[in-house]
Amino acid sequence: MRDDDALYTAGTSKKLLRVFGGTMTDSDDVSVLFRALAHPYRRVVLYYLDEHGEASLTTLVDCVTGWIQSGPGSSAAAVDHEAVRLQLHHVHLPTLAETGLVTYDREGDSVAFEGVSSTTAELLGDALRADVDGGVVRPQPATAEQSGGTDGEDEDA
Amino acid sequence: MRSGGPASEDEDGTGDSLAGFLDRIAGPRKRVTVFGPAPYRDLEPLLARFDVELVHESLSVPESKGYLTVSEGERYLGSVPAAAFGELVDPARAAPWDADTRNSAFRDLTALLAGTEFSATDRRHLLATSREFEDRASRVGRGALHVGFQSLPAFRAQLPIYGRLGDETDLDVTVYGDGDWESPEGVDVAVRTESGGELGEFWVLAFDGGGDPEMACALLAEATGPNASGEYRGAWTYDFETVRALVDYLDDTYGERNP
Numbered sequence: 210m211r212d213d214d215a216l217y218t219a220g221t222s223k224k225l226l227r228v229f230g231g232t233m234t235d236s237d238d239v240s241v242l243f244r245a246l247a248h249p250y251r252r253v254v255l256y257y258l259d260e261h262g263e264a265s266l267t268t269l270v271d272c273v274t275g276w277i278q279s280g281p282g283s284s285a286a287a288v289d290h291e292a293v294r295l296q297l298h299h300v301h302l303p304t305l306a307e308t309g310l311v312t313y314d315r316e317g318d319s320v321a322f323e324g325v326s327s328t329t330a331e332l333l334g335d336a337l338r339a340d341v342d343g344g345v346v347r348p349q350p351a352t353a354e355q356s357g358g359t360d361g362e363d364e365d366a
Numbered sequence: 367m368r369s370g371g372p373a374s375e376d377e378d379g380t381g382d383s384l385a386g387f388l389d390r391i392a393g394p395r396k397r398v399t400v401f402g403p404a405p406y407r408d409l410e411p412l413l414a415r416f417d418v419e420l421v422h423e424s425l426s427v428p429e430s431k432g433y434l435t436v437s438e439g440e441r442y443l444g445s446v447p448a449a450a451f452g453e454l455v456d457p458a459r460a461a462p463w464d465a466d467t468r469n470s471a472f473r474d475l476t477a478l479l480a481g482t483e484f485s486a487t488d489r490r491h492l493l494a495t496s497r498e499f500e501d502r503a504s505r506v507g508r509g510a511l512h513v514g515f516q517s518l519p520a521f522r523a524q525l526p527i528y529g530r531l532g533d534e535t536d537l538d539v540t541v542y543g544d545g546d547w548e549s550p551e552g553v554d555v556a557v558r559t560e561s562g563g564e565l566g567e568f569w570v571l572a573f574d575g576g577g578d579p580e581m582a583c584a585l586l587a588e589a590t591g592p593n594a595s596g597e598y599r600g601a602w603t604y605d606f607e608t609v610r611a612l613v614d615y616l617d618d619t620y621g622e623r624n625p
Contacts, residue, residue, distance in 0.1 A: 260424055268399075271435045271442060272423065275401055279433035279447035290442035341427050 241308045242329040246336050249282055250293065251301045256337050258311060258322035259330075266302070266318050270294045281341045384568045387612050388586045392601040393481030394438055401425045402432025402448055409434075409451045415491065417483040436478040444478050446471050473498060477604065485590070486598040492587055495602060496571050499583045500531065507535040509576025512616050514542035516566055516589070522550075529553035542570060542620060558620040565620075569598060572612050579606035586612075 246252050253273045257264060264272075270293050277288040302313040302320060312321045325333060397419040400406060405422045406429070413420050418436075425432065432448035446454070450471025476498050486492050503511045513528065515521035521528075521543055532539040532554035539555040544566030549557040559565070567589050575582035587600025603609065 257423075257425065260426060267440070268423070271399055271437065272401060272425070274442060275399075275433045275435040275445040279435075279445040280401065281427055281431045283447065337426060341431055 238326050238329050239332065241310070242325065242332050245305055245308045245310050246332070248301060248304075249277070249340070250297060251305055252336055252340060253282070254297070254301065254305065254320070255310065255322075255333060256340075258320065259325075259333060261322075263319060263321040266294070266298060266320065269302075269320060270297055273297065382615065384564045384570065384586060385588065387584075387608075387615065388568075388588060388601060390608060391481065391584070391586060391603045391605075392483040395419060396436055396438045396443070396479065396482050397421060398434055398436050399423055400432065400434045401427075403427060403429055406432070406448065406451055409454065412454060415484050415486060416479055417485075418479070436475075444474065446474050446478070450474075476602070480602055480604050483599060483601050484587075486587065486600070487596060489596045489598075492569055492585070492598060492600070495585055496569075499571050499573060499585055499602070500527070502581055502583055503537055503573040503576070504531060504535060506537075506573075506576040506578060506581050508537060509581075510538045510540065510572075510574045510613060512540045512542065512570065512572040512613060514565055514568055514570030516544055516569065518543055518545060518547045521547075525550060525553065528555055537576070540616075540621075542616070558616075560620065569600065570616075572609055572616065574609060574613050575606060580604075582606040582609040584609045584612050 245255065250273050253276045254269050257269060257272050270290060274288055274290045274293045276282045277284065277293075298315075302311070305311045306313045310323055310325060312323060314320070395417055398413055398416075399421045400409070401423045402425055404424070410420065430449055433445050434448075434451075435445045436443040453471045454475055472494070476495060484491075500511070503509065511531065515524070521541060528539055528541065529550075529552075531537055540558060541549075541555050542558050542565050544559070544563070545561055546559060547557065549555060569585070569587040569589070571586075572584040573582060583602065583604050585600065585602040587598040589595075589597065590599050591597030
């Protein structure tokens, strides 16, 4: 959390360009998006913002909490609205701001989507489909029996 | 889920009529936000009966994966999945002891909308919620269940259910009605009546929790349309203090203690 806060303090898309070595290329874009997509709360925030462009923190917290409790992310694990609020505010929105995908105005309680390139828009759509369909689209991890002759790396490990 | 809150304890004396209790039960306006691809056409007429701020937030998920959230001011109260919306629109109206037919989505939304004023245009709207509360009482199986029927014909229609609740549980069932009628023979319920007063105007249901304050609940609705039109405004609560005050009021006003 401390790390993310530090990043946020420095964080704008300019900072991002520096982190990723100057010129933003398509592959940088992809790395940025994968980092953003690496947490379910951040994905739901991006799905919402992709449609609405901007949101208040409260709307995003409601959206994420409901998504986990009763929506596509439904799981047996209890999720607490206040905990989601704290995590979005302190961790996930700053992380998204760091990637340059959103701007987060803490004072104004507003989050705005900065848009994504066509490559990343496609990935975002794929992520949404995967989240909505649950495990269905995920490839099954190979078991020892199924894979039979494993490659060298696996045997070494 | 509780409603009412501490304020109700400061207001002893304001509930000295069923109308007063209804004012006490009805709380601040809530916000219902529906997240999904498009407004759910069947659900919105149901939610429109409640005094809530209804918001649709578009989200590109399949219709079946949507959900609604309920908030009061900054306070988030809970959520219900879209997969259960159909059950909300047409809740099972089977007998209260038939637990399998009770669906949790209706129960969840009923809990989330406690303290929210509603208007009903059909007695069936109230019947579904009444069944939910009777089910609660039936599951506890003891305590005091007070039910107002406004008229004798309305009670006769529900007699099998209340007769069975009285016979097969340790619940003390007391029935209230407008007019001069007596307890039907062979049914273990007490009857209290008055003529031309508030009992003819209100749909009342109160369960004291049977020793478990968390299970207490009460529904109050005032007939607003012409006689038997089925038009009501009302609210329900799970606040134990409020329910206890209502039960005390009913006992004091219509019970044997009252000369």
